[in-house]
Amino acid sequence: MSTLTDLRIAAVGDIHLGPEVRGEYRKRLHGIEDRADVLMLAGDLTRHGTLEEGRLVADELRDLPVTTVAVLGNHDYHSNQQEAIVGVLRDAGVIVLEDDGVVIQCGGTKLGVVGGKGFGGGFAGKCASEFGEPEIKNFVAHTRSIAEAWKVALKEMDADRRVVLSHYSPVKETLHGEPLEIYPFLGSYLLAEAVDTAGAELILHGHAHKGSEKGLTPGGIRVRNVALPVIGKAYAVYCLD
Amino acid sequence: MEAPQYVAARIQQALAEDARTHELGIHVDVRGDQLFLRGQVSGSEQRERLGQVAHETAPDLKVHNEIKVVDVSEPGEDEHLD
Ligand SMILES: [Fe+2]
Ligand SMILES: [Fe+2]
Numbered sequence: 360m361s362t363l364t365d366l367r368i369a370a371v372g373d374i375h376l377g378p379e380v381r382g383e384y385r386k387r388l389h390g391i392e393d394r395a396d397v398l399m400l401a402g403d404l405t406r407h408g409t410l411e412e413g414r415l416v417a418d419e420l421r422d423l424p425v426t427t428v429a430v431l432g433n434h435d436y437h438s439n440q441q442e443a444i445v446g447v448l449r450d451a452g453v454i455v456l457e458d459d460g461v462v463i464q465c466g467g468t469k470l471g472v473v474g475g476k477g478f479g480g481g482f483a484g485k486c487a488s489e490f491g492e493p494e495i496k497n498f499v500a501h502t503r504s505i506a507e508a509w510k511v512a513l514k515e516m517d518a519d520r521r522v523v524l525s526h527y528s529p530v531k532e533t534l535h536g537e538p539l540e541i542y543p544f545l546g547s548y549l550l551a552e553a554v555d556t557a558g559a560e561l562i563l564h565g566h567a568h569k570g571s572e573k574g575l576t577p578g579g580i581r582v583r584n585v586a587l588p589v590i591g592k593a594y595a596v597y598c599l600d
Numbered sequence: 601m602e603a604p605q606y607v608a609a610r611i612q613q614a615l616a617e618d619a620r621t622h623e624l625g626i627h628v629d630v631r632g633d634q635l636f637l638r639g640q641v642s643g644s645e646q647r648e649r650l651g652q653v654a655h656e657t658a659p660d661l662k663v664h665n666e667i668k669v670v671d672v673s674e675p676g677e678d679e680h681l682d
Protein backbone atom coordinates (compact mmCIF):
# COMPACT_ATOMS: atom_id res chain seq x y z
CA MET A 360 0.00 0.00 0.00
CA SER A 361 1.32 3.37 -0.95
CA THR A 362 0.16 6.62 0.59
CA LEU A 363 0.69 10.14 -0.64
CA THR A 364 3.68 10.61 1.62
CA ASP A 365 5.45 7.41 0.54
CA LEU A 366 8.52 7.79 -1.58
CA ARG A 367 9.14 4.87 -3.87
CA ILE A 368 12.76 4.45 -4.88
CA ALA A 369 13.64 2.00 -7.65
CA ALA A 370 17.29 1.04 -7.50
CA VAL A 371 19.74 -1.18 -9.32
CA GLY A 372 23.50 -1.38 -9.74
CA ASP A 373 25.90 -3.24 -11.97
CA ILE A 374 23.73 -3.44 -15.06
CA HIS A 375 27.02 -3.82 -17.04
CA LEU A 376 25.42 -3.23 -20.43
CA GLY A 377 27.13 -4.22 -23.65
CA PRO A 378 26.19 -4.15 -27.35
CA GLU A 379 24.64 -7.65 -27.53
CA VAL A 380 21.96 -6.73 -24.98
CA ARG A 381 21.06 -3.40 -26.60
CA GLY A 382 17.40 -2.57 -25.92
CA GLU A 383 16.89 -5.39 -23.41
CA TYR A 384 17.27 -3.38 -20.24
CA ARG A 385 15.03 -0.59 -21.54
CA LYS A 386 12.24 -3.16 -22.00
CA ARG A 387 12.52 -4.14 -18.36
CA LEU A 388 12.00 -0.53 -17.32
CA HIS A 389 8.59 -0.44 -19.00
CA GLY A 390 5.93 0.70 -16.54
CA ILE A 391 8.42 1.91 -13.95
CA GLU A 392 6.40 5.11 -13.49
CA ASP A 393 3.61 3.01 -11.93
CA ARG A 394 5.99 1.37 -9.48
CA ALA A 395 8.41 4.12 -8.45
CA ASP A 396 8.95 7.87 -8.22
CA VAL A 397 12.64 7.83 -8.98
CA LEU A 398 15.22 5.41 -10.40
CA MET A 399 18.70 5.22 -8.90
CA LEU A 400 21.63 3.49 -10.61
CA ALA A 401 24.48 2.44 -8.32
CA GLY A 402 27.35 2.38 -10.83
CA ASP A 403 29.01 -0.18 -13.12
CA LEU A 404 26.67 0.75 -15.91
CA THR A 405 29.16 -0.48 -18.52
CA ARG A 406 31.52 -3.43 -18.78
CA HIS A 407 34.76 -1.77 -19.81
CA GLY A 408 33.97 1.91 -19.50
CA THR A 409 34.25 2.68 -23.20
CA LEU A 410 32.44 5.68 -24.62
CA GLU A 411 30.58 3.34 -26.98
CA GLU A 412 29.19 1.45 -23.99
CA GLY A 413 28.46 4.76 -22.28
CA ARG A 414 26.36 5.87 -25.28
CA LEU A 415 24.51 2.57 -25.20
CA VAL A 416 23.68 3.03 -21.51
CA ALA A 417 22.55 6.59 -22.20
CA ASP A 418 20.19 5.32 -24.92
CA GLU A 419 18.71 2.71 -22.57
CA LEU A 420 18.05 5.36 -19.89
CA ARG A 421 17.10 8.27 -22.14
CA ASP A 422 14.13 10.39 -21.04
CA LEU A 423 12.56 7.85 -18.69
CA PRO A 424 9.18 8.82 -17.20
CA VAL A 425 10.75 8.97 -13.70
CA THR A 426 13.65 11.10 -12.50
CA THR A 427 16.82 9.07 -12.97
CA VAL A 428 19.93 9.50 -10.82
CA ALA A 429 23.19 7.62 -11.37
CA VAL A 430 26.73 7.30 -10.09
CA LEU A 431 29.56 5.61 -11.96
CA GLY A 432 31.37 2.46 -10.84
CA ASN A 433 34.95 1.27 -11.19
CA HIS A 434 34.17 -0.43 -14.52
CA ASP A 435 32.99 2.89 -15.91
CA TYR A 436 36.45 4.30 -15.16
CA HIS A 437 38.37 1.49 -16.80
CA SER A 438 38.93 3.15 -20.20
CA ASN A 439 39.57 6.61 -18.78
CA GLN A 440 36.41 7.85 -20.50
CA GLN A 441 34.50 8.60 -17.30
CA GLU A 442 34.02 12.29 -18.00
CA ALA A 443 32.73 11.60 -21.51
CA ILE A 444 30.39 8.93 -20.14
CA VAL A 445 29.04 11.39 -17.57
CA GLY A 446 28.46 13.81 -20.45
CA VAL A 447 26.42 11.45 -22.63
CA LEU A 448 24.37 10.35 -19.62
CA ARG A 449 23.55 13.94 -18.74
CA ASP A 450 22.61 14.63 -22.37
CA ALA A 451 20.13 11.75 -22.05
CA GLY A 452 18.49 13.38 -19.03
CA VAL A 453 20.21 11.35 -16.32
CA ILE A 454 21.39 13.19 -13.20
CA VAL A 455 24.93 12.01 -12.48
CA LEU A 456 26.33 12.55 -8.99
CA GLU A 457 30.05 13.05 -8.51
CA ASP A 458 30.44 13.38 -4.75
CA ASP A 459 27.74 16.01 -4.68
CA GLY A 460 23.98 16.11 -4.21
CA VAL A 461 20.69 16.88 -5.89
CA VAL A 462 17.24 17.67 -4.53
CA ILE A 463 14.33 16.11 -6.40
CA GLN A 464 10.78 17.30 -5.90
CA CYS A 465 8.60 14.18 -5.47
CA GLY A 466 5.03 15.35 -4.98
CA GLY A 467 5.16 17.46 -1.83
CA THR A 468 8.44 15.95 -0.66
CA LYS A 469 11.95 17.16 -1.29
CA LEU A 470 14.12 14.07 -1.75
CA GLY A 471 17.83 14.77 -1.36
CA VAL A 472 20.28 12.37 -2.97
CA VAL A 473 24.00 12.56 -2.27
CA GLY A 474 26.62 10.24 -3.67
CA GLY A 475 29.30 9.17 -6.06
CA LYS A 476 31.44 6.18 -6.85
CA GLY A 477 32.82 5.79 -3.33
CA PHE A 478 35.97 3.74 -2.86
CA GLY A 479 37.60 0.96 -0.83
CA GLY A 480 39.92 0.66 2.15
CA GLY A 481 38.18 -1.87 4.33
CA PHE A 482 36.22 -1.86 7.53
CA ALA A 483 36.91 -0.67 11.04
CA GLY A 484 39.66 -2.64 12.72
CA LYS A 485 40.64 -4.34 9.45
CA CYS A 486 41.40 -1.48 7.13
CA ALA A 487 44.20 0.40 5.45
CA SER A 488 45.49 3.62 6.99
CA GLU A 489 47.36 6.64 5.70
CA PHE A 490 50.78 5.25 6.53
CA GLY A 491 53.80 4.10 4.57
CA GLU A 492 54.11 4.21 0.81
CA PRO A 493 52.53 7.06 -1.12
CA GLU A 494 50.35 4.55 -3.03
CA ILE A 495 48.73 3.39 0.20
CA LYS A 496 48.38 6.94 1.47
CA ASN A 497 46.75 8.02 -1.79
CA PHE A 498 44.38 5.06 -1.70
CA VAL A 499 43.13 5.89 1.79
CA ALA A 500 43.16 9.65 1.20
CA HIS A 501 40.94 9.17 -1.87
CA THR A 502 38.27 7.41 0.21
CA ARG A 503 38.65 9.96 2.99
CA SER A 504 38.09 12.93 0.69
CA ILE A 505 35.03 11.27 -0.87
CA ALA A 506 33.53 10.60 2.55
CA GLU A 507 34.17 14.19 3.58
CA ALA A 508 32.50 15.52 0.43
CA TRP A 509 29.39 13.39 1.08
CA LYS A 510 29.21 14.54 4.67
CA VAL A 511 29.37 18.20 3.64
CA ALA A 512 26.82 17.70 0.84
CA LEU A 513 24.40 15.96 3.22
CA LYS A 514 24.77 18.62 5.88
CA GLU A 515 24.29 21.51 3.48
CA MET A 516 21.33 19.96 1.70
CA ASP A 517 17.86 21.41 2.18
CA ALA A 518 15.70 18.28 1.85
CA ASP A 519 12.91 16.43 3.69
CA ARG A 520 14.37 12.95 3.15
CA ARG A 521 17.96 11.96 2.41
CA VAL A 522 19.29 8.98 0.51
CA VAL A 523 22.90 8.16 -0.37
CA LEU A 524 23.82 6.51 -3.67
CA SER A 525 27.21 4.81 -3.97
CA HIS A 526 28.96 2.12 -5.96
CA TYR A 527 31.27 0.86 -3.21
CA SER A 528 29.82 -0.46 0.04
CA PRO A 529 29.80 1.47 3.32
CA VAL A 530 29.43 -1.71 5.43
CA LYS A 531 30.62 -5.30 5.32
CA GLU A 532 27.25 -6.90 6.04
CA THR A 533 26.09 -6.45 2.45
CA LEU A 534 29.33 -8.07 1.24
CA HIS A 535 28.38 -11.36 2.87
CA GLY A 536 28.98 -14.02 0.22
CA GLU A 537 32.13 -12.38 -1.15
CA PRO A 538 35.54 -13.71 -0.11
CA LEU A 539 36.75 -11.96 3.05
CA GLU A 540 40.14 -11.34 1.45
CA ILE A 541 38.72 -8.81 -1.02
CA TYR A 542 36.59 -6.81 1.41
CA PRO A 543 39.06 -3.87 1.45
CA PHE A 544 38.47 -3.52 -2.30
CA LEU A 545 34.71 -3.60 -1.98
CA GLY A 546 34.13 -0.69 0.33
CA SER A 547 35.09 1.41 3.30
CA TYR A 548 33.64 2.13 6.71
CA LEU A 549 34.63 5.78 6.20
CA LEU A 550 31.62 6.11 3.89
CA ALA A 551 29.27 4.80 6.61
CA GLU A 552 30.89 6.99 9.24
CA ALA A 553 30.33 10.11 7.13
CA VAL A 554 26.68 9.29 6.49
CA ASP A 555 26.07 8.31 10.12
CA THR A 556 27.48 11.70 11.13
CA ALA A 557 25.47 13.78 8.67
CA GLY A 558 22.28 11.66 8.64
CA ALA A 559 20.31 9.85 5.93
CA GLU A 560 17.57 7.23 5.76
CA LEU A 561 18.99 4.79 3.27
CA ILE A 562 22.29 3.99 1.55
CA LEU A 563 22.21 2.20 -1.80
CA HIS A 564 25.27 0.58 -3.35
CA GLY A 565 26.37 -2.06 -5.82
CA HIS A 566 29.79 -3.53 -6.75
CA ALA A 567 29.55 -6.69 -4.62
CA HIS A 568 27.90 -9.05 -7.12
CA LYS A 569 28.11 -12.02 -4.75
CA GLY A 570 27.14 -10.04 -1.67
CA SER A 571 23.80 -9.79 0.16
CA GLU A 572 21.04 -7.26 -0.16
CA LYS A 573 20.52 -6.00 3.37
CA GLY A 574 22.70 -4.39 5.99
CA LEU A 575 22.92 -1.61 8.56
CA THR A 576 25.47 1.03 9.41
CA PRO A 577 26.78 1.17 13.00
CA GLY A 578 24.46 4.17 13.42
CA GLY A 579 21.41 2.18 12.29
CA ILE A 580 20.95 3.48 8.73
CA ARG A 581 19.60 0.87 6.35
CA VAL A 582 22.03 -0.25 3.61
CA ARG A 583 20.93 -2.06 0.46
CA ASN A 584 23.23 -3.77 -2.04
CA VAL A 585 21.26 -3.44 -5.27
CA ALA A 586 23.79 -5.10 -7.58
CA LEU A 587 21.71 -6.77 -10.30
CA PRO A 588 23.00 -10.29 -9.52
CA VAL A 589 22.09 -9.77 -5.86
CA ILE A 590 18.53 -8.50 -6.33
CA GLY A 591 17.93 -10.78 -9.32
CA LYS A 592 15.52 -8.44 -11.08
CA ALA A 593 15.54 -5.28 -13.18
CA TYR A 594 15.35 -3.12 -10.06
CA ALA A 595 14.32 -3.30 -6.44
CA VAL A 596 11.80 -0.84 -5.00
CA TYR A 597 12.20 0.66 -1.53
CA CYS A 598 9.38 2.70 -0.02
CA LEU A 599 10.29 5.34 2.53
CA ASP A 600 7.15 5.35 4.67
CA MET B 601 21.65 -3.74 30.92
CA GLU B 602 22.04 -6.84 28.78
CA ALA B 603 24.49 -6.27 25.88
CA PRO B 604 22.71 -6.06 22.51
CA GLN B 605 24.72 -8.97 21.10
CA TYR B 606 23.30 -11.23 23.80
CA VAL B 607 19.75 -10.00 23.21
CA ALA B 608 20.19 -10.71 19.50
CA ALA B 609 21.55 -14.19 20.20
CA ARG B 610 18.59 -14.93 22.46
CA ILE B 611 16.10 -13.85 19.78
CA GLN B 612 17.90 -15.86 17.12
CA GLN B 613 17.72 -18.91 19.34
CA ALA B 614 13.98 -18.37 19.91
CA LEU B 615 13.35 -18.16 16.15
CA ALA B 616 15.19 -21.44 15.67
CA GLU B 617 13.62 -23.25 18.63
CA ASP B 618 10.05 -21.98 18.75
CA ALA B 619 7.71 -24.61 17.29
CA ARG B 620 5.84 -21.93 15.33
CA THR B 621 8.93 -20.94 13.40
CA HIS B 622 11.91 -23.33 13.54
CA GLU B 623 13.73 -20.96 11.25
CA LEU B 624 17.52 -21.01 11.09
CA GLY B 625 19.60 -18.42 9.31
CA ILE B 626 17.60 -15.34 10.24
CA HIS B 627 19.99 -12.49 10.94
CA VAL B 628 19.10 -10.57 14.09
CA ASP B 629 20.51 -7.12 14.86
CA VAL B 630 19.81 -4.95 17.89
CA ARG B 631 20.63 -1.23 17.74
CA GLY B 632 19.47 0.66 20.81
CA ASP B 633 15.75 -0.12 21.18
CA GLN B 634 15.41 -1.17 17.55
CA LEU B 635 15.36 -4.79 16.45
CA PHE B 636 16.07 -5.73 12.83
CA LEU B 637 15.26 -9.13 11.33
CA ARG B 638 16.79 -10.07 7.98
CA GLY B 639 16.86 -13.18 5.88
CA GLN B 640 14.81 -15.07 3.33
CA VAL B 641 11.76 -17.27 3.80
CA SER B 642 9.41 -18.86 1.32
CA GLY B 643 6.08 -17.45 2.53
CA SER B 644 4.66 -14.30 4.08
CA GLU B 645 2.98 -16.27 6.91
CA GLN B 646 6.36 -17.49 8.10
CA ARG B 647 7.71 -13.96 7.96
CA GLU B 648 4.84 -12.74 10.16
CA ARG B 649 5.32 -15.62 12.62
CA LEU B 650 9.03 -14.80 12.91
CA GLY B 651 8.17 -11.18 13.68
CA GLN B 652 5.70 -12.32 16.33
CA VAL B 653 8.14 -14.68 18.05
CA ALA B 654 10.84 -12.01 18.02
CA HIS B 655 8.42 -9.51 19.54
CA GLU B 656 7.42 -11.93 22.30
CA THR B 657 11.07 -12.65 23.07
CA ALA B 658 11.99 -8.97 23.35
CA PRO B 659 8.75 -7.04 23.91
CA ASP B 660 10.53 -3.74 24.67
CA LEU B 661 12.17 -3.51 21.25
CA LYS B 662 10.60 -2.05 18.12
CA VAL B 663 10.69 -4.80 15.50
CA HIS B 664 11.68 -3.98 11.91
CA ASN B 665 10.80 -7.13 10.02
CA GLU B 666 12.99 -6.93 6.90
CA ILE B 667 12.75 -10.64 6.14
CA LYS B 668 12.28 -11.16 2.44
CA VAL B 669 9.75 -13.51 0.93
CA VAL B 670 11.49 -15.18 -2.01
CA ASP B 671 9.43 -14.39 -5.03
CA VAL B 672 10.43 -15.71 -8.42
CA SER B 673 7.87 -13.68 -10.37
CA GLU B 674 9.21 -10.39 -11.70
CA PRO B 675 9.59 -7.72 -10.46
CA GLY B 676 9.02 -8.89 -6.88
CA GLU B 677 7.64 -7.01 -3.91
CA ASP B 678 8.48 -3.52 -2.72
CA GLU B 679 10.23 -3.14 0.60
CA HIS B 680 8.79 -0.65 3.05
CA LEU B 681 11.37 1.04 5.26
CA ASP B 682 9.59 2.41 8.28
FE1 LIG C 1 29.97 -4.53 -11.08
FE1 LIG D 1 32.20 -2.49 -9.40
